[in-house]
Amino acid sequence: MIRLPLVLFFSAALFSIGVYGVLARRNAVLILMSIELMLNAVNINLIGFSNLWKDLAGQVFALFVIAVAAAEVGIGLAIVILVYRNRETINVNEVNLLKW
Amino acid sequence: MSAQEYAFVVFALVGVVAAVRVVTARNVVRAALYLVVTLASVGAVYLVLAAEFVGWVQILIYVGAIVILFLFGLMLTKAPIGREALDNQSRGLALLVGLAILAGLVFLIQNAFGWNDPKVELVQASSGVIGESIFRHYVLPFEAVSFVLLAALIGAIVLSTKDERS
Amino acid sequence: MVGALLHQAEGAAEAVAGSPGLAKYAWVVPLLPLLSAPLIMFFGKRLPGKGWILGVGSVGAAFLLSLGILWHFVENGFGIYAASVDWFKIGPLQMTLGEYVDGLTAVMLVVVTAVSLCVHIYSIGYMHGDKRFTWFYVVLSMFTAAMLNVVIADNLFQLLVGWEVMGVCSYLLIGHWWEEHVNSSSAIKAFLTTRIGDVPFMFGIFVLIAATGFTTSNIQEIGHIVAGGAISPAVVSIAALLLFGGTIGKSAQFPLHVWLPDAMAGPTPVSALIHAATMVAAGVYLVGRMYEVFIHANPWVLQVVGIVGGITMVGAALLGLVQDDIKRVLAYSTVSQLAYMVTLMSAGPAGRDAAFFHLFTHAFFKALLFLGSGSVIHACHTNNMSEMGGLRKKMPVTFWTFLIGSLALAGLPPLAGFWSKDELLVAASKGHEVVFVIMLATAVITAFYTIRMVMQTFTGEYRGHGHPHESPLSMTGPLVALAGATLFVGFLGAGPAKAVFFDWVFFEEPELVELVPWIALLSIAAATLGVVAGYLVYRRWRDPDPVRAMGPVSTLLEHKYYLDDIYWKGIIKPIRDPLSAAVYWTNQKILDGAVNGAARAAREAGDGVQVVDKNVIDGAVNGLGQVTGFTGGLLRYLQSGNVQRYAAFLFGGVVILAVIFTRI
Secondary structure: OEEHHHHHHHHHHHHHHHHHHHHHEOEHHHHHHHHHHHHHHHHHHHHHHHHHHOOOHHHHHHHHHHHHHHHHHHHHHHHHHHHHHHHOOOEHHHOOOOOO | OOHHHHHHHHHHHHHHHHHHHHHHOOOHHHHHHHHHHHHHHHHHHHHHOOOHHHHHHHHHHHHHHHHHHHHHHHHHOOOOOOOOOOEOOOHHHHHHHHHHHHHHHHHHHHHHHOOOOOEEOOOOOOHHHHHHHHHHHOHHHHHHHHHHHHHHHHHHHHHHOOOOOO | OHHHHHHHHHHOOOOOOOOOHHHHHOOHHHHHHHHHHHHHHHHHHHOHHHHHHHHHHHHHHHHHHHHHHHHHHHHHOOOOEEEEEEEEEEOOEEEEEEEEEOHHHHHHHHHHHHHHHHHHHHHHHHOOOOOOHHHHHHHHHHHHHHHHHHHHEOEHHHHHHHHHHHHHHHHHHHHHHOOOHHHHHHHHHHHHHHHHHHHHHHHHHHHHHHHOOOOOOEHHHHHHHHHOOOOOHHHHHHHHHHHHHHHHHHOOOOOOOOHHHHHHHOOHHHHHHHHHHOHHHHHHHHHHHOHHHHHOOOHHHHHHHHHHHHHHHHHHHHHHHOOOEHHHHHHHHHHHHHHHHHHHHOOHHHHHHHHHHHHHHHHHHHHHHHHHHHHHHHHHOOOEHHHOOOHHHHOHHHHHHHHHHHHHHHOOOOOHHHHHHHHHHHHHHOOOHHHHHHHHHHHHHHHHHHHHHHHHHHOOOOOOOOOOOOOOHHHHHHHHHHHHHHHHHHHHHOOOOOOOHHHHOOEOEOOOOOOOHHHHHHHHHHHHHHHHHHHHHHOOOOOOOHHHHOOHHHHHHHOHHHHHHHHHHHHHHHHHHHHHHHHHHHHHHHHHHHHHHHHHHHHHHHHHHHHHHHHHHHHHHHHHHHHHHHHHHHHHHHOOOOHHHHHHHHHHHHHHHHHHHHHO
């Protein structure tokens, strides 16, 4: 017996922390980590609602999210390494060719 | 409050604190380790919420593989190890946005459900049931996800191959 | 259309005695030169010969047709053919275009077309190389058409139209070489002076039409109404006097004679055609046609006519005596001869017939004399007789033809002038003794100045500086033709030769012409006296000319009795100078002021519009561009290149949208 709002608050908290991390960090890998936080928040949300509606779809999709997150991390790191190879840095502030 | 709630709150608090440390740590490796804690607590929360399969998969994949990937990435990109500023100038804006999001979400949740309701009965979901659900009703997304994984695999290989001509 | 007109004309025909024959087509005669005038104007320059072919051709055809019409009268005797076409109505007055052809008309048609043809042919040589050659022929054709129209007109308005067109053509032709100021001012003088005579003429027409109750302008009908006594003699007299005003102007009688000598500034063929044979004769013709009106007026009207004629006759002859310019001698001679005819008009029906006969013969020999003088002028390049002389040997054809013409003018038998002068004297002797004496005296003076002219020009030694030679055939041909005519036409009215002329031209009944011996002898004597005197005086060149050395008499004559000066100082200057000053002032201050003011206003409006355009419109457009650039300059700072910043805004926007979409 769990009060759903608690779950949702937890999810919200994680999500906003993840947003802060995405916006505030300089290192590209750390940004990716923050993105993982956001994804996890979403998963918690899904699980919570799955329990509310007694529907397994929530859990199934949480699994899918995990899978996709894994794929995304792989690709993301590959890109980060490529950028590092080209620019000797993964400071996102220095990848600013679109600056005016 | 029931026992599950207690457990949940404990794990949630741990997770939140660790998450905060992830985004504020000065040391990248420490950030990665805090991430481990966060992910593990999330897994524990899954277990408390009677989602066994998902919980163990979470531990397996996230903590077991993804964090390792992160560590490898940090090592390969010569992440600065030591105390160095890792935050950029937009910290204020980021804080603002983060708080805004938090406020928005809290508002929405409170508007929809209030503070205490509804009370959820937990449902046991064994892996057999989950498997049955996946392969009966959600085969298509399953296949799609496998394609995604395949594409990611190939993409990662392509991206990281050194260009032989240059 | 012509056929329809013909049918209509035939339908409206009046009394026709016998079959009309060619007289039916009398209206074609003025039509031919009328059509050739615009043709020459538009196509003349491109034709070979520059248009004289068209002119000569049309007038030649008209001449042949006129001969045919005259032949009809010769064959069938007297007859009348009249036809008219209704044109439009003014109130009760019906305006028509019509023709009235009787013997007089036929004779006049022949005279006009014959002289015009000779002038057309003569001008081929005389005007050769002139820069307005084609235009000359245009106006000649137009003039001929107008005069022919006057001759065949059956109503007063049609006659008036032809009358006025002749005036305009005369102005155009006198001023043909208008680059010289003296030529253009002579043309204006001629036009205005005849206009002064035309005003009473027009009022005479109006009086007559009003007197007939505004029903008709037809000459014959008016004549019948007047003869019927329906109009009071006072009105008729006034009308007659007013009509005579036109004659005074057009036929250069005292006091409006002043334009004719100055009109000699025009080319000589013009003088021959207009101022000898045709236009000036129109005045006499008018009196003759409207003779019913003159006869039935109070007797003092005819006396006035006679007095005017008498004064002019003598005065002009005396003036012709002192001229050095050969054309001016002929001009004054014309005035004097016209006065003869006018004076005779005052002597009753017999006088009218005699006057027409003199008109007929005078046309031929005066045209001959003018064309001959033109030949001499062309050869010597001067008009002055003091620079001529001895041309008898160098220009034989011109000399002999000129001599024939001069003797005819002087009135020696058996030439035309003798017979017509004899008619004049016979008519005058029947009750008008004063006229008789004046005519006799004038005959002496006429003979004298004629011989003076011949002697000074053709005999003695050549006093000029050029090399005169005989003129080309185009000029001598018409001279010979006219000389032949002069020799021949006299007999048409001669008593011994049955005077056929008066079978065609008569008033109320044919005249019986008698040759009264003592009158004939008297006129021969007068003419001979003048000729012999002239011969004796001018046998040798006298310097100074004795005529001019007669002291105050000469001075008076040379100044033309000071008439021109009186006109100029007393009438023209007081009217012209204030009038033109006023007109000039109006033009400069009012008209030009309005135009300049409008232009200034437009320009200032333009300046104002320019200010608006520059500052407001351009300002708006430029300002728009500047604002865009400015805001763009500000907005570009959003492109920081920092992905996280973009993401921050993205998340912020998403939150806001989420709240909005779910709660609202």
